Amino acid sequence: MGELATELNVESVLGSGGIIGETINDFQPRSSQLGMAQLIDEAIALGESRIIEASTGIGKSFAYLVPAFLSDAKVVISTGTRNLQDQLFQKDIPLIRKAIVSARKVALLKGRSNYCCPHRLKKYRAEDRFKSREMAAIFRAIDAWAELSDSGDIGEFADIPENDSLWYYATSNADNCLGGECPEIDRCFVLKARKRAMDADILVINHHLYFSDLALKEDGFGELLPDADVLIFDEAHQLPDIAGNFYGQQITMRQIDNLCRDITEAEIAEAAESKVLKKRGDRLNKAAADLRLALRPFAQKAEWERIQNAPAIHEAVSLMRQSIKALDDELEPMISRGKELAMCHRRLQTLKLNLASFLEPTDNRVSWYELNERSFRLVQSPLEVATEFRQQLDTAAFRSVIFTSATLSSQQSFQFYSNRLGLDGIDSVSFDSPFDYPQQAMLYLPTHLPDPSDERYAAIFGELCRTLVELTEGRCFILFTSYRMLTWTADYLRSHVTYPLLVQGELQRNELLQQFIKIDNPILLGTNSFWEGVDVKGDQLRCVIIDKLPFKSPNDPVYRKRIQQVNQKGGNAFLEVQIPEATISLRQGVGRLIRDVGDRGIVALCDNRLNTKSYGKGMLDSLPPMRRSSDIDEVRAFATRLADHDNQ
Numbered sequence: 001m002g003e004l005a006t007e008l009n010v011e012s013v014l015g016s017g018g019i020i021g022e023t024i025n026d027f028q029p030r031s032s033q034l035g036m037a038q039l040i041d042e043a044i045a046l047g048e049s050r051i052i053e054a055s056t057g058i059g060k061s062f063a064y065l066v067p068a069f070l071s072d073a074k075v076v077i078s079t080g081t082r083n084l085q086d087q088l089f090q091k092d093i094p095l096i097r098k099a100i101v102s103a104r105k106v107a108l109l110k111g112r113s114n115y116c117c118p119h120r121l122k123k124y125r126a127e128d129r130f131k132s133r134e135m136a137a138i139f140r141a142i143d144a145w146a147e148l149s150d151s152g153d154i155g156e157f158a159d160i161p162e163n164d165s166l167w168y169y170a171t172s173n174a175d176n177c178l179g180g181e182c183p184e185i186d187r188c189f190v191l192k193a194r195k196r197a198m199d200a201d202i203l204v205i206n207h208h209l210y211f212s213d214l215a216l217k218e219d220g221f222g223e224l225l226p227d228a229d230v231l232i233f234d235e236a237h238q239l240p241d242i243a244g245n246f247y248g249q250q251i252t253m254r255q256i257d258n259l260c261r262d263i264t265e266a267e268i269a270e271a272a273e274s275k276v277l278k279k280r281g282d283r284l285n286k287a288a289a290d291l292r293l294a295l296r297p298f299a300q301k302a303e304w305e306r307i308q309n310a311p312a313i314h315e316a317v318s319l320m321r322q323s324i325k326a327l328d329d330e331l332e333p334m335i336s337r338g339k340e341l342a343m344c345h346r347r348l349q350t351l352k353l354n355l356a357s358f359l360e361p362t363d364n365r366v367s368w369y370e371l372n373e374r375s376f377r378l379v380q381s382p383l384e385v386a387t388e389f390r391q392q393l394d395t396a397a398f399r400s401v402i403f404t405s406a407t408l409s410s411q412q413s414f415q416f417y418s419n420r421l422g423l424d425g426i427d428s429v430s431f432d433s434p435f436d437y438p439q440q441a442m443l444y445l446p447t448h449l450p451d452p453s454d455e456r457y458a459a460i461f462g463e464l465c466r467t468l469v470e471l472t473e474g475r476c477f478i479l480f481t482s483y484r485m486l487t488w489t490a491d492y493l494r495s496h497v498t499y500p501l502l503v504q505g506e507l508q509r510n511e512l513l514q515q516f517i518k519i520d521n522p523i524l525l526g527t528n529s530f531w532e533g534v535d536v537k538g539d540q541l542r543c544v545i546i547d548k549l550p551f552k553s554p555n556d557p558v559y560r561k562r563i564q565q566v567n568q569k570g571g572n573a574f575l576e577v578q579i580p581e582a583t584i585s586l587r588q589g590v591g592r593l594i595r596d597v598g599d600r601g602i603v604a605l606c607d608n609r610l611n612t613k614s615y616g617k618g619m620l621d622s623l624p625p626m627r628r629s630s631d632i633d634e635v636r637a638f639a640t641r642l643a644d645h646d647n648q
Contacts (some may be wrong), residue, residue: 302368
């Protein structure tokens, strides 16, 4: 740490007249930000943990980064997304480091599949495996870029998106990485990134990496944890769902296809005289395809127990198990022939064990499937993650763990969140937003809408959307709880308004957001992925319309089992689970509107249950203190004042 940094405290950095304000021109000291930073600074010093709700506008990134830089502790910061990782590392952290003249080392670490793999690049470089000259040319470009890159982070290669199938040949994953036996280990970008992580004072990761590589201690990466003193979870409201994904198991057609493809390639490379593994792999792929066909007559997503005894399903599963055994019988005698054959055999054993576990779930887990046009998923999920998550934290032995997000409480209580992660005994606190919500925003609560289940609802909702987007001249988010309603409303608006429509599913999410910012008077229609993590500031966004209260679908297999479990134990799942989850999601959606002190606009909640049901008041009271109205004329007058403000 630099000499200046040792003389600083949180207030001298973030307070009135602090050095951050001297470094950043538009920085405004905020009492809530300072209070949050002081609380985190104290927790780190005392070795205590905290749950901190930091409402929109506080600037929570600075509130936890400044104490991290001023401490002598090794700090791991886990973010909700890779985009937020990059923002912290490339924007926020350099600003703070410059302001306080800190010498603390900072590193960025992502999951294995985010880095080019020199071994796989070399392996496929000489092979004629690409379907077109264009794919081959792009692969050569990736190869050339990797030779010059310091990090190997595929996010730096902007010519193709990170989800492009071509990255399969240029990256590795936990399944196909050769680890210490890799012939290109001296050039491994993952090991280089991990070395920087080990040497860092502040390490920036994401939640998925925490659960996959840290918590599960895959490939020895868990060695980082004992050396870390402090763990800070940003966007901590995502943790229960992400934990549920990683504490479970899944089998996908893509996973099976990749395994069979890798077995064939390993056979060619290490047992060239053999042809049997490809035949057995083809048989397994066909068995997977047959299972997909057998699933088609049933619901797209449901508990496995609902269909497992159907003759076609039973036959398809039996064929898959036979195909796995036949492949295993041929592969096992060959594992001494080479490293890749041995690796494939271990993956096949994992597939066999996961399938057996899926077919015989325990009381605390639910097995379910999901089907689409080209693939399926067989998933086994835990019904609760609290016990495993808390044990994981205790084992890691952090001195201090900070959980922070804008939405952790429901109806002024943190109990629901604490229960889901097993955080009993950890103090919680909420910091209010510095925004002047009564002046900046109006909450419109129309009373003329029928119940969302009423067949008249869609037409009346569509007309209301038309009225509102005309009042704000587009510049609107319309957030939905279902694709069906989104599609219907998009068709309706195309026939009734002239403003440009940006519809989820027609473009990638990032492209939709970029278009929204660029074009005049846009209307964006989106479902759950747009309810959070979207940050549009200024007069480009003037209205957020939400069609229904975001109760999770009762058809979701895991959710339905959780509800059943609570009710069977004598609880009230509606009050204890459904209402809190819907409230937190509603707060996320409403929070898309006001992102800065200069933002203004209208939020329309088009679900009359907020007015007619007993739980409505509690949900409304959880929202920011906007002025409320059920009178469209008052909304129109507010929209007029917004227009006048824009024209000044």
